Amino acid sequence: xxxxxxxxxxxxxxxxxxxxxxxxxxxxxxxxxxxxxxxxxxxxxxxxxxxxxxxxxxxxxxxxxxxxxxxxxxxxxxxxxxxxxxxxxxxxxxxxxxxxxxxxxxxxxxxxxxxxxxxxxxxxxxxxxxxxxxxxxxxxxxxxxxxxxxxxxxxxxxxxxxxxxxxxxxxxxxxxxxxxxxxxxxxxxxxxxxxxxxxxxxxxxxxxxxxxxxxxxxxxxxxxxxxxxxxxxxxxxxxxxxxxxxxxxxxxxxxxxxxxxxxxxxxxxxxxxxxxxxxxxxxxxxxxxxxxxxxxxxxxxxxxxxxxxxxxxxxxxxxxxxxxxxxxxxxxxxxxxxxxxxxxxxxxxxxxxxxxxxxxxxxxxxxxxxxxxxxxxxxxxxxxxxxxxxxxxxxxxxxxxxxxxxxxxxxxxxxxxxxxxxxxxxxxxxxxxxxxxxxxxxxxxxxxxxxxxxxxxxxxxxxxxxxxxxxxxxxxxxxxxxxxxxxxxxxxxxxxxxxxxxxxxxxxxxxxxxxxxxxxxxxxxxxxxxxxxxxxxxxxxxxxxxxxxxxxxxx
Numbered sequence: 371x372x373x374x375x376x377x378x379x380x381x382x383x384x385x386x387x388x389x390x391x392x393x394x395x396x397x398x399x400x401x402x403x404x405x406x407x408x409x410x411x412x413x414x415x416x417x418x419x420x421x422x423x424x425x426x427x428x429x430x431x432x433x434x435x436x437x438x439x440x441x442x443x444x445x446x447x448x449x450x451x452x453x454x455x456x457x458x459x460x461x462x463x464x465x466x467x468x469x470x471x472x473x474x475x476x477x478x479x480x481x482x483x484x485x486x487x488x489x490x491x492x493x494x495x496x497x498x499x500x501x502x503x504x505x506x507x508x509x510x511x512x513x514x515x516x517x518x519x520x521x522x523x524x525x526x527x528x529x530x531x532x533x534x535x536x537x538x539x540x541x542x543x544x545x546x547x548x549x550x551x552x553x554x555x556x557x558x559x560x561x562x563x564x565x566x567x568x569x570x571x572x573x574x575x576x577x578x579x580x581x582x583x584x585x586x587x588x589x590x591x592x593x594x595x596x597x598x599x600x601x602x603x604x605x606x607x608x609x610x611x612x613x614x615x616x617x618x619x620x621x622x623x624x625x626x627x628x629x630x631x632x633x634x635x636x637x638x639x640x641x642x643x644x645x646x647x648x649x650x651x652x653x654x655x656x657x658x659x660x661x662x663x664x665x666x667x668x669x670x671x672x673x674x675x676x677x678x679x680x681x682x683x684x685x686x687x688x689x690x691x692x693x694x695x696x697x698x699x700x701x702x703x704x705x706x707x708x709x710x711x712x713x714x715x716x717x718x719x720x721x722x723x724x725x726x727x728x729x730x731x732x733x734x735x736x737x738x739x740x741x742x743x744x745x746x747x748x749x750x751x752x753x754x755x756x757x758x759x760x761x762x763x764x765x766x767x768x769x770x771x772x773x774x775x776x777x778x779x780x781x782x783x784x785x786x787x788x789x790x791x792x793x794x795x796x797x798x799x800x801x802x803x804x805x806x807x808x809x810x811x812x813x814x815x816x817x818x819x820x821x822x823x824x825x826x827x828x829x830x831x832x833x834x835x836x837x838x839x840x841x842x843x844x845x846x847x848x849x850x851x852x853x854x855x856x857x858x859x860x861x862x863x864x865x866x867x868x869x870x871x872x873x874x875x876x877x878x879x880x881x882x883x884x885x886x887x888x889x890x891x892x893x894x895x896x897x898x899x900x901x902x903x904x905x906x907x908x909x910x911x912x913x914x915x916x917x918x919x920x921x922x923x924x925x
Contacts, residue, residue, distance in 0.1 A: 535693070649765060692748040703720065802857075
């Protein structure tokens with residue numbers, strides 16, 4: 371194994387130089403691509419009927435229009451994070467912005483379903499360059515631990531907010547423009563990023579990057595893509611041989627990838643980072659937080675639309691209520707850590723708050739008032755975002771600055787894996803309870819085809835109920851809604867159990883991680899006539915004099 375990088379911990383007593391106006395403006399520039407990339411995950415929700423009418427995709431093509439973006443993004447995260455460490459994070463950010471803008475233009479004017487799938491794949495490539503670049507640049511812009519924690523809290527809130535805003539913005543655009551407008555909205559923002567980033571963001575990269583290991587990049591994609599694909603397919607369609615084989619193949623390639631990282635002279639990721647509790651424990655906790663967050667999200671939106679009868683746009687607007695709470699609470703956890711409260715305790719409290727929110731959702735019925743659903747959802751969302759904000763801050767804080775891109779990519783990969791697992795496990799639990807309950811409550815006399823459709827999804831049950839006369843249709847609809855609520859309760863119980871277990875894991879795995887070091891404990895000035903740069907810091911920009919005067923150890 372190559373010699374590991376110097377140990378960098380969160381417990382350094384010194385703080386770095388405090389960021390000024392320039393750094394905070396640069397941070398605002400970084401939030402822009404983050405919002406767009408996270409919005410693009412959910413922006414197609416309302417556009418599907420319009421795309422189906424114009425491009426007439428097959429059922430398989432429609433699924434790939436949705437999924438290809440996330441698959442490509444997940445598969446390339448580690449590669450792009452490591453590449454940014456080598457060639458420069460600002461350079462990779464600008465390349466990603468150009469690719470994202472060009473792919474958005476191609477998607478907006480795609481003449482066929484195949485062309486739209488290809489454009490979405492290119493968007494995934496652009497997104498994979500943007501997300502780890504933004505987080506890694508935050509690690510370099512904010513050397514003061516308390517300021518960095520605040521920036522990461524805002525970053526976490528912006529990412530969650532972008533996912534929530536995506537459906538609302540796309541719904542508003544589709545009321546006035548054609549379906550391609552949901553992609554064109556990306557282009558002005560990417561152009562703005564291409565103009566402002568060179569002016570406000572200095573370049574950061576590994577001072578001794580080594581050779582880029584192309585085979586390791588291929589192996590990382592071969593690990594993540596099949597695993598995430600297989601998990602999502604199993605969640606959607608149940609057991610099938612091909613998804614299971616995909617997961618097995620991905621795990622085998624993952625074993626080969628890890629062995630190569632241990633033995634290669636220039637690994638994509640520094641495996642010694644996993645020896646630090648703050649890093650490995652944070653990744654494990656993040657997987658569980660995303661498990662609960664993503665796994666339960668479909669139940670909330672389906673309840674608003676299919677049980678409460680809201681239109682998609684109205685449901686998306688009401689779903690913003692928890693997002694507003696998330697935006698307020700995301701910076702709260704890093705702020706508490708900055709005041710000396712133990713991180714493990716804060717994470718434990720966040721998970722317990724989330725568990726309480728999920729438990730409250732077990733009291734929601736088909737006729738329950740909307741406010742109860744929103745309050746309970748806001749509770750679990752607030753608790754989990756507190757955890758995720760601290761996780762992000764710890765992961766980029768414990769990683770050496772020259773490895774910040776690869777560390778950020780590992781965090782994003784853990785996020786994708788946790789979300790896929792949550793969809794598979796909680797979705798399967800909810801579907802199993804729905805099918806059991808609806809079968810027991812259905813009226814007699816349904817045809818085999820109608821019975822099969824009702825047992826599949828609540829949406830299919832509503833279609834069957836609309837065709838049936840009088841009381842028969844009402845009985846089917848009532849049974850399906852009650853069964854869906856039963857499935858929601860089961861998924862909420864599962865999420866609550868996971869959150870409770872995660873609270874215990876956070877206390878155990880992160881018990882030795884201290885609170886953030888106090889600010890203002892800057893290192894003494896260097897000797898006259900010399901300036902000492904932080905370890906691993908490289909500034910290739912001509913306008914980076916503010917950063918060149920940094921005189922501190924990295925926290």
